[in-house]
Each structure stands twice: as structure tokens, then as C-alpha cells.
Amino acid sequence: MGQYWKIFNISRREIGQLEGGLKFGEFFFNKQKFLVRSLTIPFESPKLLAYYKLVPERTYEKGLLSLPNELLLEIINYARFATGHFTDFACFAITCRRILILSRHSLHSDKAVEAAGWYGCRIACIGDYARIDDLPDQIMNATQRAQLKKTAESHEDGEAYAGLLSRGDKFTSLYLGMNTWPLALRQRLHSMTKGDRSLYCAAVSVTYPHRDNWALFNVTKKVYVRASALAELAGKPADEQPFLPNCRVDLGHALLLRIAWSYDDSVALQTDIDIHRGPWAGDRFFISTMDRPAPWYNSDFLLKGWTDVSDEIVKDLKEIYEDDADILEGPVIEMEDWDITYFDCDQ
Known part of the structure; x- marks a missing residue:
């Protein structure tokens, strides 16, 4: 039957919204509005x-x-x-x-x-076949795994999703x-x-201006993925960043490729990529522009020791889509329209 997946905010003990289905191969091809918006730091209006x-x-x-x-x-x-x-x-x-x-x-x-409620938080997409003892340290260290095992024993879902539901199942x-x-x-x-x-x-509105230098930042690994690289892959290099509303792939796809974790390798996709052993699972993230440090980080943090891994993400996306330009450059698959502009309440 295959396993189901959920997106967890480890830091805040919350569960996010995944659109398009319960299996990885179902929701992966959809735009994940919540995942991207929850990490994207707005500009002032x-x-x-x-x-x-x-x-x-x-x-x-x-x-x-x-x-x-x-x-x-x-x-x-x-x-x-x-x-x-x-x-x-x-x-x-x-x-x-x-x-x-x-x-x-x-x-x-x-x-x-x-506006970016998951900004800087530890995030992972966990399969329901995941095991507590198999969780990497960036999700739970040995002490936390032992405590989680005790908590999961008395929870109705047991060790499903590596017992993380026992820590809290609040949707945000x-x-x-x-x-x-x-x-x-x-x-x-x-x-x-x-x-x-x-x-x-x-003062309270949010806006995400179209710039050509938006990126997904992994604070833990000090690596980033450029939105422009994904726009080029989708054949729409001029599409509006950061959300790429007209592109088949976006920064949400880049993130999902690296944060999935399970003991079982069933992802409902035909690929040789070990998606279920995501090297970024449990890392901290945000989305911003390359020239603008996020709040709470030093002004020069983007300039020292960071690595652009956009090419690696593009390579994996090409493999998943079988390098089919007709599909990659095809129409967007999403559940709802994006709400990306700052609101106005003068009326």
C-alpha cells in the first residue's frame, strides 16, 4: 500500500499542510503553498x-x-x-x-x-513507517529518542511517524x-x-516583491537554492519570485527533496534517489533574498562560507521528471491560487 507522510515542525511541535494527497508521489507534484509561505520572510509594504x-x-x-x-x-x-x-x-x-x-x-x-511562522525552525517530512531508533540526530538526539519512545508507548498512534505525533499534533x-x-x-x-x-x-501588511535573487536557505548546513534556477528549469526564467506561480517546480519541491525521512523507502515515485533519507531532515530554513539578512541573523551571515546547491537540486528534479521538458514546462498543479500580495484595508 505504501506509506503516508506528514510535514513536522520539530521546533514548535506542529504539523503543516500538505496539498495533493497522503503519499509522497501524490503531493510532491503539487505546489505546497503552506510550506513555502511559512518560510518566506516578507518585505515592508x-x-x-x-x-x-x-x-x-x-x-x-x-x-x-x-x-x-x-x-x-x-x-x-x-x-x-x-x-x-x-x-x-x-x-x-x-x-x-x-x-x-x-x-x-x-x-x-x-x-x-x-507571516513566516516556521522561519528558522527544524523541519522534516516524516513517513508513517519511520522508526524512532532510526531518527537522525538533527531530528532527535539519543536522549530525546529515548523519551520519545516512552511517550509514544501510551499514544494512540504509537510509533507511527516515528512517534512524533505523541509530541503534539497541532496544525498551524x-x-x-x-x-x-x-x-x-x-x-x-x-x-x-x-x-x-x-x-x-x-504596518501589519506583508508583501513579497518580485526580485531576481530569492532563495531557500538551509541555516544548519549553510547552503542555499536559488529560485531563479528552478524558474529556468521550468522554462520560465522571468517568472515572479519567490513563489514562481507559473512554474511547475518551486522552492517547496527543492525542500521536499531533502527533508523526507523514513526507515522504509516507499515514496510512490520511480526514482533511484534515496528521497527517504533526506540529508536536510531536521535542519533549519527560511526563504529570503540574497542581499537581505533575515531578522536575528548577523548582517554578513550570507557572505561567509555559504554554498549554492541549486545545480544538485535541478539535477534531481530532472531525474524525477525524466528530463521531460514538456512536463517540466507544463501547467502548474496546485489546489488553490496563491495569496502573495500585501493586503489593503482602506475600504
């Missing part, structure tokens, strides 16, 4: 960037805004953690230009965590704009003035 440039800075001689930046940053950090969610913190941040500018880094970092969802906000937050917008509402939506 054009409206917010324009606001920074157009609104002149004021000088205050008294009141809260007369305090030095160091003290204001302390207040901002307190508000950031007291509110508990970046959409609430954004209400405080837009109160005036100076506060917004001082909040810029914190707001963007928090938004990256929300994407941040797709205000349609995913709680009702109370959406109602708050109606109490704002038009100007505040426009600025607020710019």
Missing part, C-alpha cells in the same frame, strides 16, 4: 516605506516624545511584549512618526515571525491578512480614522 519618506520629523520640547530615543525604546519594548501580538503592538507604533520609526525593527521582526495556519484576524481586531479597524486605518494596514 510600499505604503509604509513611502510614509517614512514623506512625513517630516518633529521636535518635541516636553511630554513623552521629548524623551531621548534610549528611553523611548524601553517604552516601545515594554509595549511590544505587554500587548502580546504584533497586530496590537502596531496600534501603539502608529501613534506618531517618531514612535513608528523607533518601532520599525521590532515591528518587522514580529511580523516576520507571524498561514497568516494571510486581515481575513485571518480575530473578529474583534477586524472590528477595531472601523473605529479608526481613514488615515490611521491606512497606516495601520500598511
